[in-house]
Amino acid sequence: MKAFVRGLIARANLEMPKIQRKWAWKESAGFGGVTPPPPPPEKGLENLTVADVLLTKDTDGGGGGKVDTLISCRTNDTVFDAVKNMAKHNIGSLVVLRPGDQQYIAGIVTERDYMKKIIGAGRSSKVTKVGEVMTDESKLVSVSSGTNIIKAMQLMSENHIRHVPVIDGKIVGMISMVDVVRAIVDHQNGELKRLNQFIKGDYY
Numbered sequence: 001m002k003a004f005v006r007g008l009i010a011r012a013n014l015e016m017p018k019i020q021r022k023w024a025w026k027e028s029a030g031f032g033g034v035t036p037p038p039p040p041p042e043k044g045l046e047n048l049t050v051a052d053v054l055l056t057k058d059t060d061g062g063g064g065g066k067v068d069t070l071i072s073c074r075t076n077d078t079v080f081d082a083v084k085n086m087a088k089h090n091i092g093s094l095v096v097l098r099p100g101d102q103q104y105i106a107g108i109v110t111e112r113d114y115m116k117k118i119i120g121a122g123r124s125s126k127v128t129k130v131g132e133v134m135t136d137e138s139k140l141v142s143v144s145s146g147t148n149i150i151k152a153m154q155l156m157s158e159n160h161i162r163h164v165p166v167i168d169g170k171i172v173g174m175i176s177m178v179d180v181v182r183a184i185v186d187h188q189n190g191e192l193k194r195l196n197q198f199i200k201g202d203y204y
Helices: 004-027 050-060 079-089 110-120 151-160 175-197
Strands: 072-074 093-097 105-110 165-167 171-178
Touching: 004 175, 050 171, 050 175, 072 079, 072 175, 093 171, 105 110, 105 151, 105 165, 151 165, 151 175, 171 175
Parallel strands: 072 093
Antiparallel strands: 093 105, 165 171
């Protein structure tokens, strides 16, 4: 995954100089003797945050993004029900909340927990509670909504995890490595498209 992301960014970095050279030529040529204005500013990767990823997930209807659409379970739910919930929504993890009405996180349970701690250990998912197999909140790697997406990707890569909860005092969402990679790719593709359109005169 790290090599894949590095390759995407490297490819974009190779394309940028070509676009910049075309733009420099066009700027020197001018348009009717008038130097065209620069393209409108774009939000760079250094300013793209986890909040942007959550907003995209919520807009796309992917579920499990922001807290109002967060797909979760409780510590006293069975692992069987938790896994059914994951399968239903085509996701690989669930935020585990403490019993009660408040959105206070107790931990996280993933498909890997199911494979390793239930299937691998020969336990029954129908009698084992989520609280017995989840990663406890005290051991969680988390991010805030203001965390830069590159930093979030580095945290997941360094800790060999694919899902992290987003916590601003309490749980506000969940992101995955796939969400972050998609955001980076979409941003790079959008920037290249925007500059190519500008070169072709769409901004005149």
